[in-house]
Amino acid sequence: MTTSVPRFLWLERAERLARVFANAASQADATGELARGAVLELKRSGHTAFTIPAAYGGDGAALAEFAVAQELLGSGDASLALIAAMHAHLMGSARDTWPSDLLARVARRSVEDGWLGNAVASEPELGSPSRGGLPATSAAPTHGGWKITGRKTWGTGAEALDFLVVSAATPSGDVRRFVVPTSSDGVRVDPTWRGALSLRASGSHDIVFEQVFVPHKNVIPSKNSPxxxxxxxxxxxxxxxxxxxxxxxxxxxxxxxxxxxxxxxxxxxxxxxxxxxxxxxxxxxxxxxxxxxxxxxxxxxxxxxxxxxxxxxxxxxxxxxxxxxxxxxxxxxxxxxxxxxxxxxxxxxxxxxxxxxxxxxxxxxxxxxxxxxxxxxx
CATH class of the missing domain: 1.20.140.10 (Butyryl-CoA Dehydrogenase, subunit A, domain 3)
Structure with missing residues (x-):
C-alpha cells in the first residue's frame, strides 16, 4: 500500500512540522503547557489525514510510511509528536475495525477540519488495560444510545482533542468502545498533568465523563484485529x-x-x-x-x-x-x-x-x- 500523495509531499510536511515542534518545545516544556500554536499548525497542515484511507479522503499512508513520518516528528518534540501519533494510529487501524459509516464521518472531519482524536482506556484504579481488568467507566443503555460515566487518565493532548474513543463496561460485563466528540455535554478535562518527569507539555490530563450521551451509530463493534x-x-x-x-x-x-x-x-x-x-x-x-x-x-x-x-x-x-x-x-x-x-x-x-x-x-x-x-x- 502506498499513499495517495507523493512521498516528497508528506515527507516535506513531516519535516516542516518537526521544525515547528522543535521551536515550540523548550518554552512549552518550561511552562508545562500545551504548545497551542504548534497544535494548530498540526491541524492546519493536513497531517491529520495522513493515515486515513484514500477512499475516505485521506492520504492512505502505509504503516512503514507512518513510521518514517512519526520518527521525524519525534525528533522535534516528544510531547507534540505523541499527540499526532495517537490520532494517526487510531485512524490507521480504524480502516480494519470501525464500521464504514462511522469511519466516514470521523474521517471527513479530520480531513476537512483537522480533527484530532485519541483513544482513552487507562484509569486511576485500573492503570493500563494491557494486563486485563474491566474499566470502572460504565456505559448504561438509554433511549437511542448509551450514557457514559467515568474518568480516564493519560489523555494525551486532552485540551486539543476533538474526539475520543472511550472504552467502557456495559451492564452485561463486556467492554465496548464509543466515539465521543469532546464537545459533548458532560465531557470535561481535569488538569492533573502537572510536574511530570517526562512529556511535560503533552497535556496528558484526566478526562471526566458525566452521563455523556453517545448514539448507537457511534459504537465501535467488538472485533479482534491485530x-x-x-x-x-x-x-x-x-x-x-x-x-x-x-x-x-x-x-x-x-x-x-x-x-x-x-x-x-x-x-x-x-x-x-x-x-x-x-x-x-x-x-x-x-x-x-x-x-x-x-x-x-x-x-x-x-x-x-x-x-x-x-x-x-x-x-x-x-x-x-x-x-x-x-x-x-x-x-x-x-x-x-x-x-x-x-x-x-x-x-x-x-x-x-x-x-x-x-x-x-x-x-x-x-x-x-x-x-x-x-x-x-x-
Missing part, C-alpha cells in the same frame, strides 16, 4: 526513535561548535565524543531497521493470519526502540557534559522524555514473552 496493536506499537516505537535521533542530532551540533580553551578545537574531534555518537547511532539504527522490516512485511501482506503472526514482532520493536532511545539520550547527555544538564541545550528534555517510552504498553517483559512464546511454538 491492526490496533500494529499501528499503536509502531506509533510508540517510531516516536521514541525520533526522540533518540533528536538527542544525537543535538549532541552533534553542540560538539561541532563547543571549543574549550584547553582543547583549542571542537569537542567533535575527541575520540570519546566520536565513539558516543557512533554507539548511539548504531543502537537507534538497529531498532529502526527491525521496526521498518516488520512494518514493510505488514504492508506487503494481505493475509490476516500472516498479519496476526507479526504482532509479537511489533511488540518487540516497541521494546527495542524505546530502550534504544533511553540509551541514546543517556549517551548524549554523558558526552556533552555539564552543559547538557541545563535548558540551554535540549538534551535534558530528550533524556527525560525518552523515559516515558518505557511506560507505554507493552512493557518489556510482556513484549519479550510474546516473542519468546511465538518462537517456542506456544
Amino acid at each position: 491492526s490496533s496493536s500494529a499501528w499503536f506499537w509502531t506509533a510508540v516505537a517510531a516516536t521514541y526513535l525520533g526522540v533518540g535521533v533528536g538527542a544525537v542530532d543535538a549532541l552533534i551540533a553542540y560538539a561541532k561548535q563547543r571549543v574549550p580553551t584547553a582543547l583549542g578545537e571542537p569537542i567533535a574531534t575527541l575520540p570519546k565524543v566520536q565513539e558516543a555518537v557512533g554507539r548511539a547511532t548504531l543502537e537507534l539504527g538497529a531498532a529502526r531497521t527491525f521496526l521498518h522490516d516488520v512494518a514493510r512485511r505488514w504492508d506487503a501482506s494481505e493475509d490476516s493470519q500472516e498479519k496476526a503472526s507479526l504482532v509479537p514482532s511489533f511488540a518487540a520493536a516497541k521494546s527495542l526502540a524505546t530502550n534504544a532511545a533511553v540509551s541514546a539520550t543517556d549517551i548524549a547527555l554523558r558526552a556533552a557534559g555539564g552543559a547538557a544538564l541545563t535548558p540551554a541545550l535540549p538534551l535534558e528534555r530528550f533524556f527525560r522524555d525518552a523515559r516515558a517510552g518505557l511506560t507505554h504498553p507493552p512493557s518489556d517483559d510482556l513484549a519479550l514473552t510474546l516473542l519468546g512464546k511465538q518462537r517456542l511454538g506456544l
Whole structure:
C-alpha cells in the first residue's frame, strides 16, 4: 500500500512540522503547557489525514510510511509528536475495525477540519488495560444510545482533542468502545498533568465523563484485529526513535561548535565524543531497521493470519526502540557534559522524555514473552 500523495509531499510536511515542534518545545516544556500554536499548525497542515484511507479522503499512508513520518516528528518534540501519533494510529487501524459509516464521518472531519482524536482506556484504579481488568467507566443503555460515566487518565493532548474513543463496561460485563466528540455535554478535562518527569507539555490530563450521551451509530463493534496493536506499537516505537535521533542530532551540533580553551578545537574531534555518537547511532539504527522490516512485511501482506503472526514482532520493536532511545539520550547527555544538564541545550528534555517510552504498553517483559512464546511454538 502506498499513499495517495507523493512521498516528497508528506515527507516535506513531516519535516516542516518537526521544525515547528522543535521551536515550540523548550518554552512549552518550561511552562508545562500545551504548545497551542504548534497544535494548530498540526491541524492546519493536513497531517491529520495522513493515515486515513484514500477512499475516505485521506492520504492512505502505509504503516512503514507512518513510521518514517512519526520518527521525524519525534525528533522535534516528544510531547507534540505523541499527540499526532495517537490520532494517526487510531485512524490507521480504524480502516480494519470501525464500521464504514462511522469511519466516514470521523474521517471527513479530520480531513476537512483537522480533527484530532485519541483513544482513552487507562484509569486511576485500573492503570493500563494491557494486563486485563474491566474499566470502572460504565456505559448504561438509554433511549437511542448509551450514557457514559467515568474518568480516564493519560489523555494525551486532552485540551486539543476533538474526539475520543472511550472504552467502557456495559451492564452485561463486556467492554465496548464509543466515539465521543469532546464537545459533548458532560465531557470535561481535569488538569492533573502537572510536574511530570517526562512529556511535560503533552497535556496528558484526566478526562471526566458525566452521563455523556453517545448514539448507537457511534459504537465501535467488538472485533479482534491485530491492526490496533500494529499501528499503536509502531506509533510508540517510531516516536521514541525520533526522540533518540533528536538527542544525537543535538549532541552533534553542540560538539561541532563547543571549543574549550584547553582543547583549542571542537569537542567533535575527541575520540570519546566520536565513539558516543557512533554507539548511539548504531543502537537507534538497529531498532529502526527491525521496526521498518516488520512494518514493510505488514504492508506487503494481505493475509490476516500472516498479519496476526507479526504482532509479537511489533511488540518487540516497541521494546527495542524505546530502550534504544533511553540509551541514546543517556549517551548524549554523558558526552556533552555539564552543559547538557541545563535548558540551554535540549538534551535534558530528550533524556527525560525518552523515559516515558518505557511506560507505554507493552512493557518489556510482556513484549519479550510474546516473542519468546511465538518462537517456542506456544
